[in-house]
Amino acid sequence: MATDPGLALERLRDAYVRTHGRLWRSVLAWSGSRDVADEACAEAFAQAARRGAAVRDVDAWVWRAAFRIAAGELKRRRGPSPGADDPDNGPADAVDFDRVAGTLADPSIDPDLPAATMDLVRALRTLSEQQRACVVLRDVAGMTAPETAKALGTTTGTVRVQAMRGRRRLRELLEDDDA
Amino acid sequence: MPDRYEDGIRALHDIEPPDQWDDIRRRATRGLIVPLDGDRPERRFRWPTLLAAAAVLVLVVGAAALLLRDGDDVTTNPSDPGLTPPIGGPDESSTTTQPEATTEQPSTTQSTTTQPSTSVVPIGQLPACPVDLRLTTSTAPAGWDVTMTPRDAALPADPPAGVDDRLAGVFEGPTTADNVFVFAGLPGLQDDVFEPTPGPLPGSDALIAPWEGGWYLELGIPHPAGECSITLQAIGMTNDEARQFVQGLEGS
Numbered sequence: 001m002a003t004d005p006g007l008a009l010e011r012l013r014d015a016y017v018r019t020h021g022r023l024w025r026s027v028l029a030w031s032g033s034r035d036v037a038d039e040a041c042a043e044a045f046a047q048a049a050r051r052g053a054a055v056r057d058v059d060a061w062v063w064r065a066a067f068r069i070a071a072g073e074l075k076r077r078r079g080p081s082p083g084a085d086d087p088d089n090g091p092a093d094a095v096d097f098d099r100v101a102g103t104l105a106d107p108s109i110d111p112d113l114p115a116a117t118m119d120l121v122r123a124l125r126t127l128s129e130q131q132r133a134c135v136v137l138r139d140v141a142g143m144t145a146p147e148t149a150k151a152l153g154t155t156t157g158t159v160r161v162q163a164m165r166g167r168r169r170l171r172e173l174l175e176d177d178d179a
Numbered sequence: 180m181p182d183r184y185e186d187g188i189r190a191l192h193d194i195e196p197p198d199q200w201d202d203i204r205r206r207a208t209r210g211l212i213v214p215l216d217g218d219r220p221e222r223r224f225r226w227p228t229l230l231a232a233a234a235v236l237v238l239v240v241g242a243a244a245l246l247l248r249d250g251d252d253v254t255t256n257p258s259d260p261g262l263t264p265p266i267g268g269p270d271e272s273s274t275t276t277q278p279e280a281t282t283e284q285p286s287t288t289q290s291t292t293t294q295p296s297t298s299v300v301p302i303g304q305l306p307a308c309p310v311d312l313r314l315t316t317s318t319a320p321a322g323w324d325v326t327m328t329p330r331d332a333a334l335p336a337d338p339p340a341g342v343d344d345r346l347a348g349v350f351e352g353p354t355t356a357d358n359v360f361v362f363a364g365l366p367g368l369q370d371d372v373f374e375p376t377p378g379p380l381p382g383s384d385a386l387i388a389p390w391e392g393g394w395y396l397e398l399g400i401p402h403p404a405g406e407c408s409i410t411l412q413a414i415g416m417t418n419d420e421a422r423q424f425v426q427g428l429e430g431s
Binding site: 009012013016020021024025028029037038041042043045046049050113114115116117119120123139140160161164167170171174175 | 182183184186187188189190191192193194196197199200202203204206207388389
C-alpha cells in the first residue's frame with residue numbers, strides 16, 4: 001500500500017474535482033444532513049489519500065467509502081441498533097445500501113435545507129433501500145444506469161426498474177403531501 | 180402542474196457543496212484513518228462465524244429444495260400428456276437471458292397441478308409448458324412474424340454458452356434487433372412493477388413490465404393439455420404493441 005500523502009493527494013485532486021460535488025449532494029440526499037455529508041465526503045477522500053496507489057479506482061472507492069462512512073455516522077448519532085454498524089462488512093466492490101437500512105430511521109433532517117429538498121429527503125426515506133439508492137445515484141449523482149449498477153453491485157435492468165418505481169413512488173408521495 | 184419531485188431534485192442541485200479540499204489534505208496528512216474494506220484486524224475472527232452461517236444456510240436451502248421437490252412429486256399428475264415437469268426455480272446455468280427483475284422478488288410458488296383450469300388462476304401458478312406459439316394476424320405488429328421460430332431453428336448449430344435452457348423460440352421482428360424471446364419455465368414473478376394487461380387466456384390477465392430495451396411479459400396461454408405460463412422478452416415493440424401482441428398468442 002502506497003503511503004506517500006503528497007503523491008496520493010495529487011492523484012486525488014482530479015478525482016475530487018470530478019466527483020466531489022455530485023458525491024456530496026448524493027450523501028446529503030441520502031442522509032438528510034449537511035454535517036453527515038461533510039464528514040463522509042471529507043473522510044472518504046482522506047482515506048483514499050492515505051491508501052495511495054492501493055486504491056486503483058479512486059472514484060469508485062470514494063463513493064463506496066463515503067456512503068459507508070455516512071451510514072456509520074448516522075448510526076453513531078442515532079445510537080446503537082442492529083445492522084448498519086460496521087462499515088467493513090459487505091462486498092468490497094459495492095455500496096451495500098441494504099446493510100445500512102437501520103441508519104435511516106433517524107428522523108432528524110437538517111433544518112437549514114430548502115423546503116423542497118427536505119420534502120424530497122423525507123419521501124426518499126420511505127423507499128426501499130435499493131430504490132432509494134437507484135434514485136439518488138441516477139437523479140442526484142447523475143450516474144448512468146450502468147454506472148449505478150456497478151456502484152450497487154447489481155444489473156442495469158434492476159437499476160432501471162427500481163429507479164422508475166422509486167420516482168413514481170416519490171411523485172405519489174409528494175403529490176399527496178401537496179394535496 | 181408542478182412536479183415536486185423535480186423541484187426537490189433541482190433544489191438539491193442548487194445547494195452549493197462546501198470546498199473541502201483543505202480539510203481533506205489536513206485529514207490525509209494527519210493520518211486519521213477509518214478502517215474500510217476489510218483492513219480491520221478483528222475481521223479475520225469473523226470468518227469462522229461467517230463460514231458456519233453459510234454452511235447452515237446451504238443446509239436450510241437444500242432441505243427446503245428437497246421438501247419442495249417431494250411436494251411436486253405428490254401433486255403432479257403423470258397421466259397428463261404434453262406437460263413438462265414443473266421447474267421450481269431459476270436455472271443457475273443461465274447467465275444472459277434471465278431478466279433482471281427476477282433478482283428482486285422471484286416467486287417460488289409455481290404450482291405443479293396439471294389439471295386444466297377454468298377459473299381465474301394467477302399466472303405464476305400455471306404449469307409451464309414449452310409449446311409452439313403463433314400469433315393471430317389481426318394482432319401482429321407490422322413486420323413481425325406470426326409464427327414462432329422454434330429454439331432449434333433460431334439458434335446456431337453450436338449455440339453460445341449462456342443461452343437459457345428454457346428458451347422455447349423466437350418471434351422475429353422487422354429487423355434483426357427486434358425479437359420476442361419466448362421462455363417456458365421461468366418462475367412467475369410477483370412484483371408491483373408489473374401491470375396487468377389483457378392476455379389470451381380468459382379470466383387471467385397477462386403481466387407486463389419494462390425491461391431493458393423492451394418489455395417483460397408473463398402470460399397464460401390456452402393449450403390443449405391445459406393452460407400454461409409463458410414468459411416473453413419483447414424487444415423492439417412499443418408498449419401498446421406488446422400488449423396487443425400477447426392478446427393474440429395461441430399455443431398448439
